[in-house]
Amino acid sequence: MQNAAEQVPDSKTGTMRREKQNPDLPASSSRADRVGEQRDKIFLLLGNPNVGKSVLFRLLSGKYALVSNYPGTTVELSRSGLRLEGQRYGLIDMPGANSLLPNSEDEQVTAGLILSSPEAVVVQVADAKNISRALMLTVQLAELDVPMVLALNMWDEAKDLHIKIDHQRLAELAGIRVVRTVATERRGLTALRHALLDARKAQLALKYPHAIEQAVKEIEVILPQELTGPRGQALMILGGASDPLDVLSSQNRQAVLEIRQRLQERFSEPLSYIISQARFAYVGRLLEPLVSRTQPQAESQRSGGAVWRGVGLAIMAFLVGYKLADLVLGFTAVPGRVGQMYYYLLLAGPGLGCVFLYQRFVRDPFFDRARSFSSLLGLLTMRVRTAIPLVIVTLWLLYVLVGKFAAGTCVDFLESVVFGEYINPALMYVAGLGLAEQSLAYQLLFDAEAGLITVGLTYSVAIVLPIVGFFFLAFGLLEDSGYFPRLATMLDKIFKRMGLSGKAALPMVLGLGCATMATLTTRVLETKKQRTIAILLLALAVPCSAQLGVIAGVLGKVSGGAFAVYVVVIASQLLLVGYLAAKILPGESGQLILEIPPFRVPQLRNVLVKTGYRLIWFLKEAVPLFLVGTLILFVLIKLKVLGALEAGASPVISGMLGLPGDTAKGFLLGFLRRDYAAVSIFKSYGGQAMGQDQVLVALVVITLFVPCIANLFVMIKEKGLRVAGLMVAFIIPFAVLVGTALRGILSLYRIVTGGVN
């Protein structure tokens, strides 16, 4: 999703100006007067995915960066500054990387930046409880001679797991500063700031198998003299990286590649794998005396937790079963036929059933390890039988919050009371003092059909803002809990049909927030084919938060059945197009390798701040577009072009889709903002201009219809003009066809059942 911090997508840092200087920073403040020389010093935040780099970025620089509990939240570089002892330095937050040999495009950005800025200082952020994985990266940095500082983050979680790390000894052995931090609680920051000025090259020298050492020496000779970290670069070349080759002449490149080829022939396994194994063995030996784990002795602790766990689980399971039964029976006539009291009793049955089901699951000794309620939830949301009821109930909660409460209660209040009775009349009164009601300027502001204030501002602020606000809030809670990677795991089998791995479910779910940002997130996918399919599906079938919220609001007014039909149609088109695309497109399909972060209780503060930033982004990005759209509409009406456009589109709009002619303007403006189209239908249905079936058809078409302009630009950026053009050329007719087919099926259904629309 959107990142409020300035994002500079270009990873080529040749443009970054740097001065030649000693990489060892002066630690004493006596040299603090040399401000000018230090201004261009850059700190790079590096680390495995989901270790808290962005939290530290925010704390160190004071600039907001999006933070969530899943790997791959940051896919681009965020730049900011940081002040240390009175001097300004640059600070860059990089996408997470497990290795400097990149496996996906976001890792490519990270590796590229490190190689192209040899004088930068790397602040490696490590997950203390996964220290061995972090040290794999440290070893690579040491080989590249990069000055660095190691932050052992999430120290509290390691402590909870009774993992003890002798960080002082580690610092001595590696020759670097090692700082313990708990970023989310702002602990260890002062120590980290001090350590930053004392960055050193890590002294972790390991010997590889003889043949590899030999090849490294041969390559080092060929590499240019002034290159920093020749050993690291040589090893990267042997591992298959292409970046370090860029500086070589074609002749030298040939020689280096030959060395690599010759060496590879001596091993049956890929060189990169052999190098990794050597590093892994080294890290294991290094950590053996430094890390220890005591078995938790406190049995009483666990039994106390067990009681809470049992009670919490029972209550949750009961509510889940109760609600599921309620949802199922909602489609039948049962609730009307029995008395209220009996109905409740009827629901209690499945509730108790669920309690039984979940308790049975938990009795599995395997669940013993989940000592807290949240880690238990983390396990339950990954098992098919216990997770599906949870998914349904979660969706229902989301629907109630966004579709019912936000789109109903809040919008009603804001639109008819706040705007309808106070703001708009007040503004009209003020404007009326200076302007005549018939004047063009007055109409521009207050025209009932296309006034900037009565339509543009009212739509965006009174209708869309509360909807996206509550959606972002709920979304942020889910994001921070670590639920999405679990959902992705559940969906893997289905996504495989579409040539995608479950990992692609992450961008898809993020697409529900904003398809534009989610399109960037597809960079975490490993293969080109996967990226293309994911970007196509995002543009086609994933409604964004504002649109989805408004749609939920409209359908909430129609009926639960209509919402179900909508979901089924969209989901089936997603599957159909994905399935076909997987068949047609060449290339490698995805395989699932996904890290699942611990299930955590979201920090309310982070969720609120995140929602706040997203809303500010919305106000900045969407409201102006709403105003521009309204302005275009106003011009079209005044020039009497709109009528002509509507007439031109009527064979499609009225003929094929059976919608009122003026829906065309909604579709048109939907290109600026997807939610604009949804809002215009929201108003039409509210005004009884459309019937139920028409609303359903219209909503399906606008969901599938063109991506908004921002999304289109990102598509072009990521896939090129030609591919993006082809996608749009497919999407528009496809959306109309599906709409037409749906209309046909619905009218057939009405005839058969004898119902009237």
Added chain:
Amino acid sequence: MEPSEQQIEELLEKAWLTMEDSGKLGEEDFLRRCDMEGLAEPAAVLERLDLLSRRGGELEFTAEGKRRAALVIRHHRLAERLLRDVLHVRGGSFEPSACAFEHCLDAEVTQSICTLLGHPTSCPHGKAIPPGPCCAAAAREVQPVLMCLRDLPVGQRARLVYMSSSSHKRLDQLSSVGLLPGTIVQLHQRRPAFVIDVGQTSLALDEQIVSGVYVRPISEARESENDNRGHGFRRRRRGRGFLGRT
């Protein structure tokens, strides 16, 4: 013509198979099996070398003959296991490779292969593999066999032995998330996707990937030995629970 070492081994193998199938070394049966070796009087050759003897017209192994025959069979069947389970050799080249393989294994290599495979007791065709000295030692320690991660029981801890994958890139991806030989893994669940713990990381993997990962289960008795290791200790996953936090 003096028979080569390899030919002798082939004859011993045939003799062993005859024993195995019918319970005795029937001469007629044995000679029929040896037909394709193209050696005149195979029984006489082995008798001359003191590997077979005749008691009352019945052929039988001498002690030395039995030892050598068992070794040949052991080599062959271990080779079969290695080719099938580890190297995924299938179809036409499987048997010929195993036959060629058995002649070039020395004691040390055999023991390494046997250990790598977890001292298997039967070949892919279900026939018994004669145990070697390493198997006897392993039996005392109750060390289970090498197995595919796909087949590991849920909750069982195991040490990763090797990974095979058709693509280099995939191996890099797996090793970069911490899956490397020597790590201790624990299987969480199989459906809808495989979830394993590696150190303190949970990973979701699909069946295709898991099928290329081979592990050796760790018996619980040996657990305490591993608990003090820096990585790969038993994982007690813990979020920052609002109820269980202390």
